[in-house]
Amino acid sequence: MALLIxxxxxxxxxxxxxxxxxxxxxxxxxxxxxxxxxxxCVGHYDEPNCMAVCPVECIEKDPAHNETLDQLAEKYAAMYA
Structure with missing residues (x-):
């Protein structure tokens, strides 16, 4: 699932x-x-870095872009192939 601000x-x-x-x-x-x-941040870090640094916790999962961890890993692999 992609994230949303x-x-x-x-x-x-x-x-x-x-x-x-x-x-x-x-x-x-x-x-x-x-x-x-x-x-x-699949393929880079254990958790989304943007969420970790956000001082007001305004970043959440985007229900319009529901993806599994496997799909996120495939997206990562395609971007960095």
Whole structure:
């Protein structure tokens, strides 16, 4: 499942630098996560780095992009093949 940044985001600028897949960019009002690039850090870390550094805990699983760990691993492998 890709991740989603909610409207509670304070644009602290911490998460984009922590994303190894470069999936986070500035949206109209708050940062956004590109679901096609988000692997929840599978292939890189044990947990999503963006969630770990977020001071307001505004990053959550995106129910619109439900993926298993195997699917996230396949996405990672395809991006870094």
């Amino acid at each position: 909610t409207e509670e985001c304070i644009n602290c600028d911490l998460c984009p630098a922590e994303c190894p897949n470069e999936a986070i960019s500035m949206g109209d009002d708050v940062y956004q996560i590109n679901a096609a690039r988000c692997t929840e």
